[in-house]
Amino acid sequence: MRTENAVDEGKKLTGPEEEEEEFDSTEYRVHTTDEFYCDYDSTWETDPNEESPPSRIRRSTNSNYVSKFICCDLYLLPGVSITEFHEQWYGDYESLEYVHTYIQWLFPLQEPGVNYEASTLTKEEITQNLLKSYELMLDFYGIVLCDEKTGEVRRAKHWEERFDNLNSHTHNSLRITRILKCLGNLGYRHYQAPLVHFFLEETLVNGQLPNIRDSVLSYFMFAVLDKKKRRRLIKYAYLHYEPKDEFVWCPKKIQKLWSKQPKAAKEEAADSLESQEDTVISDSEAQEEENLSEDESCNNAEYESREGEETFSHNED
Numbered sequence: 001m002r003t004e005n006a007v008d009e010g011k012k013l014t015g016p017e018e019e020e021e022e023f024d025s026t027e028y029r030v031h032t033t034d035e036f037y038c039d040y041d042s043t044w045e046t047d048p049n050e051e052s053p054p055s056r057i058r059r060s061t062n063s064n065y066v067s068k069f070i071c072c073d074l075y076l077l078p079g080v081s082i083t084e085f086h087e088q089w090y091g092d093y094e095s096l097e098y099v100h101t102y103i104q105w106l107f108p109l110q111e112p113g114v115n116y117e118a119s120t121l122t123k124e125e126i127t128q129n130l131l132k133s134y135e136l137m138l139d140f141y142g143i144v145l146c147d148e149k150t151g152e153v154r155r156a157k158h159w160e161e162r163f164d165n166l167n168s169h170t171h172n173s174l175r176i177t178r179i180l181k182c183l184g185n186l187g188y189r190h191y192q193a194p195l196v197h198f199f200l201e202e203t204l205v206n207g208q209l210p211n212i213r214d215s216v217l218s219y220f221m222f223a224v225l226d227k228k229k230r231r232r233l234i235k236y237a238y239l240h241y242e243p244k245d246e247f248v249w250c251p252k253k254i255q256k257l258w259s260k261q262p263k264a265a266k267e268e269a270a271d272s273l274e275s276q277e278d279t280v281i282s283d284s285e286a287q288e289e290e291n292l293s294e295d296e297s298c299n300n301a302e303y304e305s306r307e308g309e310e311t312f313s314h315n316e317d
Contacts, residue, residue, distance in 0.1 A: 082133075085102065091139065093140060096140045103175050103178060106133040106137070107130075107133065107182035107183075108182060109181055131148065134183070134188075134191070138153065138156075139162075140162065141166050141172070141176070142155060142158055142159035142160070142161070142166070143162075143195075143198065144156040150190070150194065151188070151190055151191035151193075151194040151195070152194050153194055154198070163209060166209060167209050167211045167212065170211050170212055172212075173212050173215035173219065176195075176199075176215075176220065177219045180192050180196070180223040180224070181223050184224070189224075189225045189226055192226070192229070193224050193226065193229040193230075193232075193233060195220075196216070196223070196224055196233055197233060197236065199212070199216045199220055200217075200240070203216050204237060204241055205240050217241075218249070221233050221234060221237065221249065235258060238258050239258065239261075
């Protein structure tokens with residue numbers, strides 16, 4: 001189950017500024033001979049100003065491509081416009097699961113030389129329709145968007161039912177990868193990392209969704225365009241992945257650097273726990289002494305009361 005200590009373990013190791021300095025240090029320069037070096041992954045390139053995605057993700061400046069795909073009067077299916085789709089298909093989980101023709105229309109990917117006659121979308125049109133499509137699909141997966149500004153997500157109330165469906169219909173991993181890429185292409189790259197972190201936490205920390213864990217590690221993480229955020233996600237994944245010797249999503253050299261850190265964090269956590277236990281024991285001892293003191297006071301008062309009664313009795317006699 002999730003605990004605050006487990007979720008924040010990666011963050012406790014270093015502060016945000018220290019972590020960025022850590023990633024930019026010469027220790028993180030990876031040689032091409034490294035066992036897990038990938039020439040198509042730019043995650044560990046050393047240029048601090050570069051935020052390009054891994055080259056496996058295709059990008060294009062052809063913004064016209066996406067215009068007809070998320071405009072208000074588009075018909076996704078015969079007789080169904082995107083506006084009607086948002087209204088009628090929200091919560092229709094059976095249709096969302098078994099109809100396969102809508103996802104590429106809701107979340108287009110930019111490819112060169114397609115739909116060159118389409119007009120360019122305004123920022124308002126993109127915001128209105130893409131966010132509605134995103135929230136619709138999050139609900140389908142048992143997730144809710146908490147903050148439109150940051151992209152933070154959390155479990156929805158019906159998460160258990162939807163997680164069961166996601167875990168048993170793994171083709172949805174392809175859909176989620178597409179959604180992540182689309183968010184990055186259409187100006188919502190800051191939404192990518194929160195969603196990927198959510199899935200890393202659910203799969204690696206909470207033990208949920210075992211059948212999509214490999215997709216989370218192999219595809220979701222590497223769809224994140226912001227290189228610094230991608231590095232933090234990979235580090236988070238490594239720190240929570242077991243067994244460590246089977247982790248293949250970053251170079252061995254970097255794994256060795258990180259392998260030293262969890263031990264220190266665990267020792268710090270153990271010291272903190274002992275400190276808390278000592279505090280609890282001290283509080284218990286103090287409470288016990290206070291109770292004993294109260295008992296003694298009560299006994300003294302009772303004794304004095306009895307002495308008074310005996311004295312009064314003698315005086316009557």
